[in-house]
Amino acid sequence: MNGKRVMITGGLGFIGSNLAHRLVEMGAIVSIIDNLHPNGGGSLHNIDGIRDRVTIGRRNPTLGQACPNQDVVFNLAGLSSHMDSMEYPLDDAQNNVMAQIELLEGARRYNPGVKIVYASTRQVYGKPEYLHVNETHPVRPVDVNGINKWTAEEYHRLYHEVYGLRTCSLRLTNTIGPRMRIKDAKQGFIGEWIRRVLTGEPFEVWGGEQVRDFTYVDDAVEAFILAAQCDESDGQAYNLGARMPYKLIEVAGMLCDVAGQGSYVVKSFPTDRKRIDIGSYWADYSKANEDLSWNPTVELCEALRLTLDYYRCRLEHYT
Amino acid sequence: MNGKRVMITGGLGFIGSNLAHRLVEMGAIVSIIDNLHPNGGGSLHNIDGIRDRVTIGRRNPTLGQACPNQDVVFNLAGLSSHMDSMEYPLDDAQNNVMAQIELLEGARRYNPGVKIVYASTRQVYGKPEYLHVNETHPVRPVDVNGINKWTAEEYHRLYHEVYGLRTCSLRLTNTIGPRMRIKDAKQGFIGEWIRRVLTGEPFEVWGGEQVRDFTYVDDAVEAFILAAQCDESDGQAYNLGARMPYKLIEVAGMLCDVAGQGSYVVKSFPTDRKRIDIGSYWADYSKANEDLSWNPTVELCEALRLTLDYYRCRLEHYT
Numbered sequence: 217m218n219g220k221r222v223m224i225t226g227g228l229g230f231i232g233s234n235l236a237h238r239l240v241e242m243g244a245i246v247s248i249i250d251n252l253h254p255n256g257g258g259s260l261h262n263i264d265g266i267r268d269r270v271t272i273g274r275r276n277p278t279l280g281q282a283c284p285n286q287d288v289v290f291n292l293a294g295l296s297s298h299m300d301s302m303e304y305p306l307d308d309a310q311n312n313v314m315a316q317i318e319l320l321e322g323a324r325r326y327n328p329g330v331k332i333v334y335a336s337t338r339q340v341y342g343k344p345e346y347l348h349v350n351e352t353h354p355v356r357p358v359d360v361n362g363i364n365k366w367t368a369e370e371y372h373r374l375y376h377e378v379y380g381l382r383t384c385s386l387r388l389t390n391t392i393g394p395r396m397r398i399k400d401a402k403q404g405f406i407g408e409w410i411r412r413v414l415t416g417e418p419f420e421v422w423g424g425e426q427v428r429d430f431t432y433v434d435d436a437v438e439a440f441i442l443a444a445q446c447d448e449s450d451g452q453a454y455n456l457g458a459r460m461p462y463k464l465i466e467v468a469g470m471l472c473d474v475a476g477q478g479s480y481v482v483k484s485f486p487t488d489r490k491r492i493d494i495g496s497y498w499a500d501y502s503k504a505n506e507d508l509s510w511n512p513t514v515e516l517c518e519a520l521r522l523t524l525d526y527y528r529c530r531l532e533h534y535t
Numbered sequence: 536m537n538g539k540r541v542m543i544t545g546g547l548g549f550i551g552s553n554l555a556h557r558l559v560e561m562g563a564i565v566s567i568i569d570n571l572h573p574n575g576g577g578s579l580h581n582i583d584g585i586r587d588r589v590t591i592g593r594r595n596p597t598l599g600q601a602c603p604n605q606d607v608v609f610n611l612a613g614l615s616s617h618m619d620s621m622e623y624p625l626d627d628a629q630n631n632v633m634a635q636i637e638l639l640e641g642a643r644r645y646n647p648g649v650k651i652v653y654a655s656t657r658q659v660y661g662k663p664e665y666l667h668v669n670e671t672h673p674v675r676p677v678d679v680n681g682i683n684k685w686t687a688e689e690y691h692r693l694y695h696e697v698y699g700l701r702t703c704s705l706r707l708t709n710t711i712g713p714r715m716r717i718k719d720a721k722q723g724f725i726g727e728w729i730r731r732v733l734t735g736e737p738f739e740v741w742g743g744e745q746v747r748d749f750t751y752v753d754d755a756v757e758a759f760i761l762a763a764q765c766d767e768s769d770g771q772a773y774n775l776g777a778r779m780p781y782k783l784i785e786v787a788g789m790l791c792d793v794a795g796q797g798s799y800v801v802k803s804f805p806t807d808r809k810r811i812d813i814g815s816y817w818a819d820y821s822k823a824n825e826d827l828s829w830n831p832t833v834e835l836c837e838a839l840r841l842t843l844d845y846y847r848c849r850l851e852h853y854t
Binding site for chain 2: 300305309310313314318355363364366367370371374377378388474491
């Protein structure tokens with residue numbers, strides 16, 4: 217990516233900012249677009265250390281104009297909270313649907329040669345009908361966020377098929393690591409757990425028998441970069457995942473072990489969350505492995521250690 | 536429906552206005568919401584004869600407030616032009632996605648017992664993988680309109696599954712009859728053909744070997760009313776269709792025969808339309824037959840005759 221012009225939408229957020237750090241390191245010319253949505257993961261602290269080596273813009277209406285010079289757009293802008301999407305479905309659609317059309321229209325009109333890698337989600341599958349879930353699993357989202365992210369993924373596919381735009385989508389599962397939002401559970405329960413472990417509050421495990429897979433953020437970042445460099449990914453969607461899935465109750469124990477502190481209580485699911493919960497999930501990422509040569513390299517235990525280390529000395533910026 | 540309070544979104548449009556005529560006849564208390572979008576099918580002429588027996592409102596922001604007193608919402612508001620959706624995708628999403636969330640949010644908050652029947656489309660399937668197409672056929676839209684209508688249908692399903700809202704969707708195929716937009720092809724090629732036959736201009740048949748099924752509007756209206764009266768339809772989606780499909784070249788010939796006038800030229804597909812064309816389509820409507828006891832009753836030949844009769848004496852209002 218040395219010398220490449222890349223734009224990261226949502227570049228102040230969790231994965232976007234980690235991607236920015238990596239791309240700066242690789243010598244790319246990085247511009248970040250982020251609307252710092254109050255329910256999103258964006259924070260200027262996420263680009264501490266590279267702030268003078270990237271340019272930053274608010275999204276829209278500059279998006280169409282910002283895109284023309286770029287070689288790659290890493291398209292990570294969007295909302296990801298399932299509960300917020302049920303509470304504020306219009307806001308979710310504005311950010312996950314309308315903003316995506318604007319980006320794609322800008323790209324096809326002003327920079328049709330650009331490569332776009334979109335951050336989609338395992339949420340598009342809904343409750344898995346089988347494990348592990350591959351990309352041909354039926355799509356049946358269980359919340360507004362899942363529907364809207366699917367809609368945006370479909371736009372990306374369509375703009376490839378109709379206009380030849382070089383788009384692809386990565387369907388992320390639970391991603392963990394430095395720079396995630398941990399002040400609440402809007403980017404997933406694991407952020408909430410980590411904060412509580414570090415502040416000495418017990419965290420809650422709902423159910424506990426559900427199985428989940430966790431991708432360390434550096435591995436997710438690597439997948440975005442590999443997808444951007446691969447022609448074969450045009451028009452495709454890929455699961456990310458992990459070598460091993462874990463029961464949530466195992467993750468809770470592991471987190472406290474690794475932290476050397478923390479406690480948790482096991483509870484049954486709150487009603488409003490149960491109805492949009494997907495149960496167990498474990499991705500089959502063999503397609504990403506074959507096409508992109510992608511492999512997750514950081515095991516959960518190490519991922520938790522690295523994540524805790526990051527927040528231990530920066531907790532005031534994230535709580 | 537006698538004495539029932541019903542709201543028809545898109546009630547000045549093609550199918551919505553035919554539904555309004557039928558419901559007034561049945562003794563329902565009909566209110567119409569329509570934004571008279573310039574690319575839609577809305578026209579005050581469509582309610583000639585019942586104008587003083589319905590109430591009319593513009594949609595939004597009154598939608599949430601308009602819904603509370605209704606027994607049934609016939610939800611037909613939306614844009615249907617495939618070409619427009621590619622040219623103006625944001626406008627399509629505004630009308631087919633954002634407006635649908637607003638309606639459903641209004642319903643679940645202020646009138647959770649209401650029955651909602653949504654006008655979806657066969658366009659959600661994209662290019663058929665097999666004929667005839669049943670409701671379990673894969674969903675893979677070939678244009679922005681198809682994606683957005685699918686998104687709206689998914690919202691309806693979700694609001695049923697999560698909130699118990701009594702929603703269902705009808706996936707319409709080519710519908711023809713009085714009160715359709717014929718001044719251009721925005722509501723389908725058949726409108727364009729009918730106008731040209733009546734004004735003495737030759738019409739164009741692109742390809743011609745494609746197979747399509749045509750539902751007469753009175754049959755479609757009947758399906759909406761049956762779906763509204765049926766508890767079993769909650770959370771379901773149903774294809775509408777026709778007993779017999781026809782090749783477009785056959786339809787062209789039949790139209791001129793029935794009209795006793797008109798001519799056409801056969802051409803290959805224009806490039807911009809070819810890439811979003813779905814080829815042949817023929818719906819399997821057995822699910823609607825089983826659950827709703829619905830059957831199409833008007834054959835294409837008779838449907839064309841009735842449609843031509845309607846426009847012959849009202850052409851100035853529709854061109």
